[in-house]
Amino acid sequence: MANNHLTGIGSESKQLATWYFTFAAILFGAQLLFGLVAAIQYVMPGFLFELLDFSVARMLHINALVVWMVFAMFGSVYWLLPDETGIETIGIKIGKLLYWVFVAAIVVVVLVYLFVQVGPADETSIWFIHEGREYIEAPRWADFGIVVVALGFVANLFLTGTAGNRSGIVTVLMADMIAFAGLYLAGMFFTDNISVDQYWWWWVIHLWVEATWEVYVGAIAAYGLITMIGAHRKVVEMWLWIEVAMLFGSGILGIGHHYFWIGTPEYWWEIGALFSALEPLPLVAMFIHVLYDWGKTQGAQDATGVEVSVINNKPAFTWFVLNAFGNFLGAGIWGFFHTLPQVNLYTHGTQFTSAHGHLAFFGAYATILIGMMYIAVQGTNGIKVMKHTKSSLWAVSMICGGVMGMTVALTVAGYVQVLVSRAQMGATWAGYFDGQSGMWFAQAMDWRLVMGAVTFLGFLFLAKDLLSTGKNPVHER
Amino acid sequence: MAKTSVWSDNRFWQRSAGWITGFAAVLLIWLTFDTAGQIAMGTDEDLKNGVTKRVPGPTVINYKITYEMSDKRGHEVPYIGGNDGKGGSLFQEKQKFFGRDDYSEEEAAALLHLGKLGSQTKNCMNCHTLLGNGAYYAPDLTKAWLDPAWQDDGTMQAMTGKSTKEEAMAEFLQHPSTYPTHARMMPDLGITAEEAKGLVAFLKHMSSIDTNGFPRNFGKIRGAVNGK
Numbered sequence: 001m002a003n004n005h006l007t008g009i010g011s012e013s014k015q016l017a018t019w020y021f022t023f024a025a026i027l028f029g030a031q032l033l034f035g036l037v038a039a040i041q042y043v044m045p046g047f048l049f050e051l052l053d054f055s056v057a058r059m060l061h062i063n064a065l066v067v068w069m070v071f072a073m074f075g076s077v078y079w080l081l082p083d084e085t086g087i088e089t090i091g092i093k094i095g096k097l098l099y100w101v102f103v104a105a106i107v108v109v110v111l112v113y114l115f116v117q118v119g120p121a122d123e124t125s126i127w128f129i130h131e132g133r134e135y136i137e138a139p140r141w142a143d144f145g146i147v148v149v150a151l152g153f154v155a156n157l158f159l160t161g162t163a164g165n166r167s168g169i170v171t172v173l174m175a176d177m178i179a180f181a182g183l184y185l186a187g188m189f190f191t192d193n194i195s196v197d198q199y200w201w202w203w204v205i206h207l208w209v210e211a212t213w214e215v216y217v218g219a220i221a222a223y224g225l226i227t228m229i230g231a232h233r234k235v236v237e238m239w240l241w242i243e244v245a246m247l248f249g250s251g252i253l254g255i256g257h258h259y260f261w262i263g264t265p266e267y268w269w270e271i272g273a274l275f276s277a278l279e280p281l282p283l284v285a286m287f288i289h290v291l292y293d294w295g296k297t298q299g300a301q302d303a304t305g306v307e308v309s310v311i312n313n314k315p316a317f318t319w320f321v322l323n324a325f326g327n328f329l330g331a332g333i334w335g336f337f338h339t340l341p342q343v344n345l346y347t348h349g350t351q352f353t354s355a356h357g358h359l360a361f362f363g364a365y366a367t368i369l370i371g372m373m374y375i376a377v378q379g380t381n382g383i384k385v386m387k388h389t390k391s392s393l394w395a396v397s398m399i400c401g402g403v404m405g406m407t408v409a410l411t412v413a414g415y416v417q418v419l420v421s422r423a424q425m426g427a428t429w430a431g432y433f434d435g436q437s438g439m440w441f442a443q444a445m446d447w448r449l450v451m452g453a454v455t456f457l458g459f460l461f462l463a464k465d466l467l468s469t470g471k472n473p474v475h476e477r
Numbered sequence: 478m479a480k481t482s483v484w485s486d487n488r489f490w491q492r493s494a495g496w497i498t499g500f501a502a503v504l505l506i507w508l509t510f511d512t513a514g515q516i517a518m519g520t521d522e523d524l525k526n527g528v529t530k531r532v533p534g535p536t537v538i539n540y541k542i543t544y545e546m547s548d549k550r551g552h553e554v555p556y557i558g559g560n561d562g563k564g565g566s567l568f569q570e571k572q573k574f575f576g577r578d579d580y581s582e583e584e585a586a587a588l589l590h591l592g593k594l595g596s597q598t599k600n601c602m603n604c605h606t607l608l609g610n611g612a613y614y615a616p617d618l619t620k621a622w623l624d625p626a627w628q629d630d631g632t633m634q635a636m637t638g639k640s641t642k643e644e645a646m647a648e649f650l651q652h653p654s655t656y657p658t659h660a661r662m663m664p665d666l667g668i669t670a671e672e673a674k675g676l677v678a679f680l681k682h683m684s685s686i687d688t689n690g691f692p693r694n695f696g697k698i699r700g701a702v703n704g705k
Contacts, residue, residue, distance in 0.1 A: 132597030
């Protein structure tokens with residue numbers, strides 16, 4: 001059986017991790033709810049008009065997404081640190097205090113989004129309501145709060161990593177998390193020049209989700225393989241370093257694919273095309289790596305003559321394997337679809353991007369973070385072998401089916417926009433609405449809503465399972 | 478015992494990862510310096526001296542802007558104050574903006590500043606796309622200033638009853654739900670007359686940015702209905 005250090009009982013770091021996971025799960029639910037509101041508005045435009053407009057619902061949808069992932073990422077690090085370093089996390093008291101600061105800030109930001117919504121065109125609105133910049137809308141005061149919390153988190157990670165056993169996984173996380181926190185600074189200024197604005201805005205968004213977050217996932221996957229199936233650390237960590245090289249080697253300059261049309265020079269066409277076309281390669285490698293290690297450890301187990309699964313946490317491992325495949329499919333395939341400038345000239349700013357966004361955020365990040373939540377449930381309940389329940393299976397099937405359904409629907413909608421609004425009609429106001437009123441577009445939006453509802457039902461099963469499975473007698477203790 | 482290969486050595490891969498990451502980061506920073514120079518906002522002096530900038534100065538609102546094919550570039554580019562026939566802007570032809578074509582650098586910069594602030598505080602980007610980035614619930618605004626619907630014979634201008642496109646756009650922005658064009662409407666965002674003027678200046682300025690031919694064929698196809 002794979003691991004010998006899964007218990008979370010008695011570790012303050014692991015306790016803090018469960019707090020982070022709990023708030024992450026709540027925000028995940030909020031993300032889906034506001035996504036449903038926005039999806040309904042595509043089908044019934046009068047829904048909550050001038051009460052909770054699309055712009056507000058969508059801002060809450062994508063901000064809840066980013067923040068729940070950051071919470072679950074911090075939580076995952078606090079969970080694995082004692083296992084990897086062999087010591088209790090240093091500065092955990094400050095870590096706990098910062099957690100409450102973070103939660104309080106998020107609650108205030110959300111309430112202001114909901115009840116103030118927009119302000120006059122002045123700096124005060126930027127400081128206290130929102131910055132109106134997709135994904136990082138948080139008002140300036142909250143930016144500073146986020147920086148303080150992130151610095152505290154990075155300090156805990158560094159102090160613990162240097163005092164305890166600094167494994168390869170911890171080393172990667174230390175380098176990665178400092179870049180992750182530092183990049184946020186690139187999004188914290190105002191300029192009248194929208195090209196300069198978007199140039200730096202992408203330093204945050206792209207260098208997070210297509211570089212530092214991907215490396216983070218590589219490190220978490222490595223941890224998961226060691227703890228869940230007992231994969232060999234040396235092999236796993238060698239793969240991790242290769243992945244870091246491939247992910248940063250392609251992802252950092254892959255930022256060029258956001259610089260095709262925002263006023264930036266033409267050379268970004270070639271740089272963006274080349275490096276972003278390479279971005280799927282490490283994702284293929286990660287997928288192969290997970291399956292290879294699984295097969296290898298299971299084969300070694302079978303060779304002993306005792307036929308027993310090497311997986312000590314079925315639901316978590318399911319989500320990890322879905323991550324390996326979903327990352328490749330959502331970020332890799334759906335991203336490559338529209339990454340070349342010749343294609344992107346027509347797909348840029350259409351539902352195509354939205355289709356990719358849904359499958360990539362889900363496949364690359366939601367999956368593995370849900371997996372980490374299951375690892376925490378296992379650890380805090382002292383479970384040796386955790387099994388699937390009916391709810392965990394319903395959750396996996398409905399969430400995956402729902403997100404895949406939304407992605408396909410949005411892809412169809414994207415094609416209609418590309419062909420009608422862009423290629424045929426030249427991207428004007430009239431062209432835009434010709435595309436939107438087309439039958440195929442309308443049907444796609446209906447299906448997106450249905451599949452969004454399926455995803456939300458799946459989330460309810462997931463929440464029920466995470467809350468109840470720890471006490472379920474079906475698991476081996 | 479067989480000699481261990483460097484290819485299975487963790488230190489080797491750790492160092493490779495460090496070097497590759499460092500190299501990519503240095504290259505990005507170097508390119509950033511070059512790009513920052515190229516996208517820095519131009520000045521009134523540039524416009525008067527006929528210097529083409531990727532992001533022109535705020536007083537571009539005094540000029541007529543068009544979006545035409547450049548044979549040299551192989552795609553459409555914004556022309557400021559007329560087309561010199563050799564793929565460049567003429568910087569001659571003026572166009573009145575709210576009755577004036579003599580905004581000083583300070584006045585124009587103040588309008589653009591107000592408009593850019595407005596574009597963020599009113600959360601435009603969570604329905605529209607700007608330079609193609611944002612949400613997809615409403616039309617792209619990159620070249621909205623040049624949209625046929627707002628021109629003198631355009632449907633949007635006619636609907637607001639105004640005689641110039643800047644006035645029509647400002648009127649629409651202040652009372653969007655009074656002019657419903659589709660079942661999907663723009664909500665009232667409490668935009669004041671002054672803010673609306675700033676936002677239209679921001680849109681006019683954005684239409685003058687050299688976006689490497691995005692969006693393709695903008696406004697070239699008139700009168701087509703449902704693709705027929």
